Amino acid sequence: MISICAVSLLLAGPAAAECYADYKAKQDNPLRLHYGVAQIQGECSAAAAKAELQQRLGRAGWTLLNVLNVFGPEGLASRKDSAGTYYLRF
């Protein structure tokens, strides 16, 4: 019973509604900043998004400053203009 529950939870994670987060990141020397929107694969919370984005941005040489919000697909359109080239890039 427990194992069935666990499997169903694992399956339910990605299957749940699509999750996005908007964040701010920086690069040092010279200082470069960007605001971006990214899709979150894991749990749909700010803390989880932070951990996940930290890794992803770190690989590209960026430092995550903070995660502003997590939201569903309905929030994408209003943020697309601001994020510009960093819209769903990472």
Place this chain on the structure above:
Amino acid sequence: MPEPTTSASEARRSGSMIVTYGIAAIVVILVGAAVLLFFTLPDANAFNAQVERIFIENDDLTSGAEIKLLEILAQSGTAFSDTLTSYRLVIFVLLIFASAMLIAALVFLVMLVALNRRMAQIERAGIQVSSLLISRDENTVYLNNMGFKLTDAAMETISVLAEARMDDDVLSGAELEGLVSGRNATDCEEAAGATRIKRLRDGLGNQIVAELLVKNIARRGYMLSVEKNVIKVL
């Protein structure tokens, strides 16, 4: 009552102590100023950190143009901090020059004080013989480049005394007479030597006083050669 005497060596010792303390104080001030200078001026990252803080704190700063402006702000800050670094170097160099000047001024000041003390001592001591030149050819003794003509006998006496002084010897009257006349000292009388000394003192002292104190102006008369304001009559 305090001791009225001062010794030149004591003045020199305390003077060099003052110099040591003064130079140490100047070096401490210099090092303190340098440390203050290098730690209080903002480093290149201070501007970037500030811009970053503004970016994080304001959630609505998200549009591309705003972010670009923030980046430009950070860059101009960094450029300014480069300028500050060169200023810091210039200030440091000026600081070193200033402290070198301070040290030089202190050394000169102490030297001046020591020289003043020495001058006062010399003035009080009266005539201080810094050179004694005996010229046998001219029968003249030069004291501090003042020439005094002496008789042959007085020349002999002062030559013998000068030689004895160079050997750190003290001569009795009899020994002096013996050396001058070439006889054995035991055959000579004490009084004969004393007479030679008296004649030397008379001849030389007369001329020294004439040179230093009682001037003789040719065809006009005599005059004291001292300043008017140092004379007091009780």
